[in-house]
Amino acid sequence: MKRYSSLLIVISIFVCFTSCKNKNATTSEVEKNIFGVTTEGDSVYAYVLKNKNGMEVTILNYGGVVQSVKVPDKNGKIGDVVLGFNNIEKYQKYSPYFGALIGRFGNRIAKGTFTLNDSTYHVPINDGPNSLHGGKKGFDKRIWDVTPFNKDSIEGLKLHYLSPDGEEGYPGNLDVNVTYTLNNQNELQIEYNATTDKPTILNLTNHSYFNLRGGKDSINDYILKIDADHFLPVDSTLIPTGEYKSVAGTPFDFTKPTKIGLHLNDTVKQMLLANGGYDFCWVLNKPHNLSNPAVSVYDPKTGRILKVYTTEPGVQFYSGNFLEGAFKGKDGIAYPKHSAIVLETEHFPDSPNQPEFPSTTLKPGETYHTTTIYKFGVKKEN
Numbered sequence: 001m002k003r004y005s006s007l008l009i010v011i012s013i014f015v016c017f018t019s020c021k022n023k024n025a026t027t028s029e030v031e032k033n034i035f036g037v038t039t040e041g042d043s044v045y046a047y048v049l050k051n052k053n054g055m056e057v058t059i060l061n062y063g064g065v066v067q068s069v070k071v072p073d074k075n076g077k078i079g080d081v082v083l084g085f086n087n088i089e090k091y092q093k094y095s096p097y098f099g100a101l102i103g104r105f106g107n108r109i110a111k112g113t114f115t116l117n118d119s120t121y122h123v124p125i126n127d128g129p130n131s132l133h134g135g136k137k138g139f140d141k142r143i144w145d146v147t148p149f150n151k152d153s154i155e156g157l158k159l160h161y162l163s164p165d166g167e168e169g170y171p172g173n174l175d176v177n178v179t180y181t182l183n184n185q186n187e188l189q190i191e192y193n194a195t196t197d198k199p200t201i202l203n204l205t206n207h208s209y210f211n212l213r214g215g216k217d218s219i220n221d222y223i224l225k226i227d228a229d230h231f232l233p234v235d236s237t238l239i240p241t242g243e244y245k246s247v248a249g250t251p252f253d254f255t256k257p258t259k260i261g262l263h264l265n266d267t268v269k270q271m272l273l274a275n276g277g278y279d280f281c282w283v284l285n286k287p288h289n290l291s292n293p294a295v296s297v298y299d300p301k302t303g304r305i306l307k308v309y310t311t312e313p314g315v316q317f318y319s320g321n322f323l324e325g326a327f328k329g330k331d332g333i334a335y336p337k338h339s340a341i342v343l344e345t346e347h348f349p350d351s352p353n354q355p356e357f358p359s360t361t362l363k364p365g366e367t368y369h370t371t372t373i374y375k376f377g378v379k380k381e382n
Helices: 002-025 087-095 271-273
Strands: 031-037 043-050 056-059 067-073 078-080 099-100 113-116 119-122 145-151 154-163 176-181 186-194 203-205 221-226 230-233 277-281 295-298 304-312 312-319 341-346 368-380
Touching: 043 145, 043 154, 067 368, 078 119, 176 203, 186 304, 203 341, 277 341, 295 341, 304 341
Parallel strands: none
Antiparallel strands: 031 043, 043 056, 056 067, 067 078, 099 203, 113 119, 145 154, 154 176, 176 186, 186 368, 221 295, 230 277, 277 312, 295 304, 304 368, 312 341
C-alpha cells in the first residue's frame, strides 16, 4: 500500500510539473471585448494587441478597423494617436473610413468603370462621378472572421473575408486574409494576402487617421518626409491625369523633412481641387522596400515619430481636408479640418484605366501579397 502511495505521489508531482511547464510555455490570450451590435444585428468585437512597452492597438472585426493606437510620448505619457469612435453606431453612421481596411479597390476608379479581358465592369458611384474605396459597402463595412494568436512575444490577429463574385460589381470570388501583428519594437505590421477564381482588380490598404497629439490639434507643425520625387496630379474629380510630375519646386516636395503647414493652405489649383490641402498619391522612389521608411512623420510637441514602411509603389497622403467637425469622435472631440494625416500605402488610383500605371490585376493561380509597417517611436529633447 505504501509502495502505491509513493507511486501516486511521484505521478502527481510529474503531472504538476508538466502542467506548470506547459502553462508557462503557453502564450497569453489576446484580449477580446464586446464593442457593440450593428444595425444588421451582427456582434462587433474589439481585440486588443499589447507589447511590453505599454503600446496597445485595438482592432474591430467590423471593417478590420484600427480603433485605437496607444503609444508613449517623449515623457512616457500614453496617448491614443488615431481618430475614431467609441461605439459601433457612430462608425456605421458617420465614419469617413476611420482606421478601416479598404477594398476591393482603395482610392478612386474613374466613373466607376473599368475593362478587364474585354469585359466592362461597373462599380458603385459614391464620390462625385467616381467610385471610391470599394463602393457603397466595401470591406470597411463588412464583418471579418478573426483568429487571434500569440507567438514569440508577438500578438496578432488573422482576419478573413470571402468576397463573392459580383459583390459591389467586382468579378471573381476573392479570398482575402489580412494579418495584424504588434511586436516589441512598437511596429504595427499589416500583411495582405488574397486569391481569386476569376480575373479581377485589387488594391487593398488601411485608412487610419493619425493625430500624434492624441486629439483635435492641427497637423500644421508636423514634420513630414516622403521618399518620392514625383506625385500624381489630378483632374477636377481627383482622378490622376496619368502624368508623373516632379515635386521639385512645388508644395508637394517632401523629399527633405518639411513642416506640413508650410504650404497646407496654399491656393495652387491642385490643392484647391482637394478641398484645400493634400489628397494625392506620391510615387515612391524605392517601392517593394521594407528596409527604408517610405514616409516619416515627427511631432515636435510630443516627440512622437511615425515611420511607414511598405512594399507598395505609392502612398496617398491625405491631410483631412474633408473633416469639418460635423460629428464627435472619441472623448467628445469634433475633429476639425486638417486634424489628421492619412497615409494610404497602395497602388495608384484609377490604375485599371491607366495602362502606364503598375497593374492591379489579379489572376487565378496568383497570390496578392503586400506588407505595410507603421513603426512608432519618440525623439527626446537633448
